[in-house]
Amino acid sequence: MPGSPATAAGRRTVAEPEPRPTAAMRVLAVLGAFGPRHRTLTLSDIARRANLTLPTAHRLIRELVAWGGLERDEDGRYSVGLRLLELAALAPRGLQLREAAFPYLDNLHETTRGNVHLGVRDGREVVYVETLRSRKPVSSRVGDRWPMHATGTGLVLLAHAEPELQAEVLRSPLERFTPLTITDPAELRRQLARIRQTGVAVARGQITVDDMVVAVPVVGVDGHVTAAISVVVETARARPRALARILMETSRSLSRTLAERAVPTAAPRWLAETPAPRAAH
Known part of the structure; x- marks a missing residue:
């Protein structure tokens, strides 16, 4: 029967396709390619680390450079821009x-x-x-x-x-x-x-x-x-x-x-109560 539990269960077992990355996800992937061990990257580096095609990576990087989120040096390598530092200050x-x-x-x-x-x-x-x-x-x-x-x-x-x-x-x-x-x-x-x-x-x-x-x-x-x-x-x-x-x-x-x-430290809910510190033994 169409509404039977067996049929419903069968429908639930069908693997659903992975959602396509949104434009925002692609931009975040470009920024996420940078890190403490990857402070400057080439276009190819960013495309590989962000799992993007070269044309897509190039377009997003160009937009981020224009906005100030990335900077390009004389050798054509990219680094995080000052605009992100301004946001981080918040x-x-x-x-x-x-x-x-x-x-x-x-x-x-x-x-x-x-x-x-x-x-x-x-x-x-x-x-x-x-x-x-x-x-x-x-x-x-x-x-x-x-x-x-x-x-x-x-x-x-x-x-x-x-x-x-x-x-x-x-x-x-x-x-x-x-x-x-x-x-x-x-x-x-x-x-x-x-x-x-x-x-x-x-x-x-x-x-x-x-x-x-x-x-x-x-x-x-x-x-x-x-x-x-x-x-x-x-x-x-x-x-x-x-x-x-x-x-x-x-x-x-x-x-x-x-x-x-009252500095808002935004402690996550998982944090445990702090015991009163004692001197090290």
Whole structure:
């Protein structure tokens, strides 16, 4: 019968064709082709990474250049344009948080002489919304994103995430950057438990072998962990307990400022309640 459950079930099993990408999706694919490891791209690079034909990519790129979203250099390579920076300034979890945090991060940088990072979570990655570098050359910049298991800020954010997100990360392949990067799910689970217990993440050689990172959470206006700050120093001169104390003081001051100014940090609903940080053991 036409309306029988069997017939309806049969109709549901028929595979529906994938929807065609809209014009907006194609534009976003062009912009999404850029990243921390792909800051400048050729037309062919963009077309390949965005899964577009060369003519389509060329047309969209030309429109984005005219609008200011992309810029073209003398060699014909493209990079992200200043118009996108103007839009990024409106993001509450980005530049407003960055502006409130900068005086504290600057003081932290002067005190520790390390590389200082302020990170927020985006999906299963941590994005740096501020970085202050020491004299030692580093590759981290504002806008860089890393897997959460491999950075101090990411470990803090992951430790305070809901169990479902943690389980999702633990099930996924954990990328290795150095021989010391945590790639064993059981070891990562133990590390996250220690971070929740002590309020501090301490990790050595996760992205660069010779460095140690110490990181702590930042609490937003709603009382949830909404960001994390870290200091990276050479392991040979690292004093993790001293760094943890300084970081905790910085975090408390910044968290108070966020509450007083009511900075809209837009903490996602999945964030867990923040335990009161304790001194590292």
